[in-house]
Amino acid sequence: MEFCSAVGSDQYDAVVRAGRRLLVALDFDGTLAPIVDDPTAAHIHPDAPLVLDKLAAEVRGIAVITGRPARQVLALGGLDEVGDAIAEHDRELVVLGQYGNERWTSYERRVITPKPPPGLSGLIRELPRLLREAGVPDAWIEEKGLAVAVHTRRLADPEAAFAQLLPALAEAARERRLAIEPGRMVIEIRAGGMDKGRALSSLVSELEASAVVFVGDDLGDVPAFEAALKVREAGFPALLVCSGSEEQRALREIVDLVVDGPDGVMQFLRVLAADVAAAHVSK
Structure with a gap:
């Protein structure tokens, strides 16, 4: 992997060492699934279920934080089944839909959603x-x-x-x-009052994670990247990964690593899971 700076390389090594204290959070469109003309056809990358399952065995938790409705992401991603597999590792898959306004977990198995905003x-x-x-x-x-x-x-x-x-x-x-x-x-x-950054920060606190990886691809993910940077500023490791987007070049200026779309995300997660497993064995 070619990191954007030495800081990125150091942060990667630190999140690997964090291992079982690590939260991995990802956007859906452009990250776990390709960007397509018809959003209702944006199915998850075919390798994602197995990759997420293997990663879940090595880390604290996995979350999908998306602007889509939670039920839509569950269907397009087959995340019910992914949650079943992750549960075998005694881990939880969390889906935060509509920028964190909706919540589903593989433990609770129901979508919690508020009323639509006035106006x-x-x-x-x-x-x-x-x-x-x-x-x-x-x-x-x-x-x-x-x-x-x-x-x-x-x-x-x-x-x-x-x-x-x-x-x-x-x-x-x-x-x-x-x-x-x-x-x-x-x-x-x-509705205002919630964004991916607040959603990510709440999840870090809830899971008592002391290291974070966030992977996103567009401007709606900037608050989550900023939340990850606050984790870093607090003295804990955080890695910011951009799923390559020519449309949003501004992201490249704030992240630690750029990968080649969903294919690149899958490869990154495979390597991360293997490195965390190896680090755990060596302890």
């Missing part, structure tokens, strides 16, 4: 008009229960459409006291 239903009704006024009437609207996402990836010029839509949707979200989350050719509007 969201009104915004959804107005979206077709807002899209027309922004000159992007064909952007795809995806209702997600606690949020709504507007996708431009299917359009002829997705980047230009994204740039046209962002100011209008940001203003509409501000008026309704909702949060806006730009991603990879998608703009999501949701």
Whole structure:
């Protein structure tokens, strides 16, 4: 692995030594699953179930922290079955959906979710008009229960459409006291007060983890990367990994390691599991 700096290499060695105290948290789209034109077809990488199972045997816990609804990720990832396998190692798989607003664990086996935020239903009704006024009437609207996402990836010029839509949707979200989350050719509007960083920090505390690896791929993951850096600043090891994204080059400036999409993520996790196992045996 080629780390972005000597700090990254040192942090990798430290999280490996942490072993059984390590929490590994990952985004879903672009990290465990490929980015595709139709998000409902973004199935998990075929190697992921076995890779996550082997990793779970060596670390404190594994979490998927995603902007998608938890039930959708469970279906696309086959994570119920992955949770069954992980349970055999007396470990827990945690899925935090909708940026941490929803929760499922392989122990509890049910999705805990709050009510939709005030103002969201009104915004959804107005979206077709807002899209027309922004000159992007064909952007795809995806209702997600606690949020709504507007996708431009299917359009002829997705980047230009994204740039046209962002100011209008940001203003509409501000008026309704909702949060806006730009991603990879998608703009999501949701309840405020929760993000992937807060979700990750809460999970670190809950599991009493003293080392963290976070793997993400777009701007919605920045709060989680920042939360991982706070773990490092507190004196504990934390490794920040970017699942290669040309669309979000800014991430490359803050992470320790860049891998080649979901294939690269799988290879990284295989090596991490093997290195943690070897370090545990040598103690």
